[in-house]
Amino acid sequence: MSETMTATKPKSRVASKANEGALGGLSLNEIHHGNFIELVKALPDRSVDLIIADPPYNASKGGAWSMQHGKLPGFGGDWKKIAEIWDDMPLDDYLAFTLTWLAEAQRVLKSTGSMWVHGTYHNAGISNIAMQILGVEIINEIVWYKRNSFPNLSGRRLTASHETIIWAHRGGKREYRFNYEHSKDGDFSHDNLKSAGKQMRTVWDIPNNKAKEELAHGKHPAQKPERVSRRLIQLSAAPNDICLVPFAGAGTECVAAKREGLRFIGFETEKEYLDIARNRLEDS
Template identity: 30%
Template sequence: MNLSPKNLIVKDKKSVLDYLLEDILNKTLFGDALAILKKIPSESVDLVFLDPPYYLQLPKKQLKRWNVKTSVDAVDDDWDKFESFEEYDTFIQSILEETRRIMKEKAALWIISTYHSIHRIGKIMQDLGYWMLSNVIWLKVNPMPNWLGVRFTNATETLIWAVKDKNVKKYTFDKTVAKKYGVGKVGANVWVMPLCTGKERMKNEEGKKLHSTQKPIELLKRIILTTSKEGDVVLDPMAGLGTTGYVASALNRKFIMIEKEEKYIKGIQRRFAEKLHIDFEKEKIRKNIS
C-alpha cells in the first residue's frame, strides 16, 4: 500500500458534522478522539484497537530510586492525568459507546491496559453489552527494573478481546496464527515479547523517547493477523505514533487513526515518510508466520 505522508493527516474541523467513510480510509484524523468518533459512520469498521490512558495515579513529586537516588522515567504525560476515578470512567465509557456503534456486526475490539485500570475498563465494557471472548497477557521480556524492591516486578499488560454482544458468533479468528504466537503447544493466551526498544523506538530531537508507551509492531501484528482479514478496516482512536496504521497497511488492511497530540502527528508523518522499520513490511511479516 503506497501511502503519501502529505495526504495522511486530516485535521478535524468543527464545521464537519459527519465523515464519509471513503474520505477517512487510510487517514489519521488530527483532533479529539471522542469528537471525531461521533462523526464516523455506524457499523463501518472490522477491528478496533484501543490503547487508552492507563491512569497510573502517580504522585506529583518526582519518583526517585531509593538505592541510587536517580529519577524514574515514568509516564508523566498530561493525557494520563484525571481528577478522579469517576472522570476516568466517564471518559472510557464515552469512547467505548462510540466504538461499539462504529463496529460492524461481527467486528472485534481489543483494548490494552495495566493493572491500574484494566478491571475498571472490563466492567464498563460488560455494562455496555460487549461480550468478552478472551484476555491475553503480554509478558514483557525486558520490563522496567524493579528498583524499589517493595512489589513484584511489573512485567505484564492485559489485553481484552471482545465483540459487540453475546449473540455474535462468526467473528474472525485465525486459530493457526493464534496457536503460533501463544505459549506452549496449545497456544495459550500469553504473548511473550519485548517492550518497544532500539531502532523501533521513535525519539525526539533530544534523543529521548517520543512517546511514553509506544506499542511494539509485533503486538499489533499479532492482533491484526489473528482477528482480521485482508481488506478489513482497522480503527485506532488513540493512535499515538501510528503503529496500528503502519502494521495494518503492511498487512493489506485499511485503517483509520485518530490522534490529538501534534508531536505524535508529526511522528506518524515521519514514520510513514521514512518507512521506518522497513523490515516489518508485508513480505517479512508474512514470512514470519509461514
C-alpha cells in the same frame, strides 16, 4: 464463532492507493488530529472491522482535566485533556471517559469485527466493567508478559512485568473473525511460551523492545512494539479490512495495519505524536 480465513505470516501486505478513500466524513489511511470521541461521530454505525485501542491507563497523577466531550447518564460528565499530563483523572471521571469511548467503539464496530484494548492493573478492571455495562462481550483476556520489563527502582513492590489486552466483540451474535489456523501454525518464534503447532494460549511472551526503525522519528512514553499489533491483526482481521485506532500515539497500530494490508483510521490529540506517527507512515 467465525473461522473464515487463515492469516498469512507477518510479511508486509501494504494496501494499494486504489483502496484509499473515505468512510463517512473521514479520510481512510490517515491519522486525524483531534479527539476521538468528537471526530468518530462522522463514522457510520457498524462500519469498521477491527479496533485496536491503547487508551490512557490513568496511571499518572497531577494533571488538570476538563470534562467537555462525551456523556453517559449517571457517570459524571464529559472529558477533554487540557494539560501535558494526559494520564490522570479522578476515578469517576475515568469510568465516564471509558464508557464514552467504548460506546462509540461498539457503535462503529461490525458484528464480524474485533476490539482489542490494552491496559494494566490501573485500568484493565475498569475497561472490563465498562464492557459489561455496555454489553460488549469479552472473548479473552490476554496477559502480555514482558520478559525485559523495567525494574522496580524503589524496591517497595514486585517488578511489574506484564500488561493486559482484552479481546472483545460488540455483543450479540458471535460472528467475529478468528484466524485459528494461523494462531496454531504461524511463525511465533520470538515467543518462548508458544509451541509450534499448538493452540495459542492467553499468555504471550513478547519482548517490549522496539526495533530501531520504530523509534527513528521519536517515541511516545506508552509506545508498544509493532509486533504486538501485528499479532492482533493477524489473529482477527483480513487484508483490506478497516482498522480503527482511537488513540494513535506514535502510530504503531496504524503502521502495523498498513504493513498487514489493512486500511486504517487513526485519531491523536497531541501534535507532537501526530507528527511522529505521520512520518513513520511515510516510511512504512
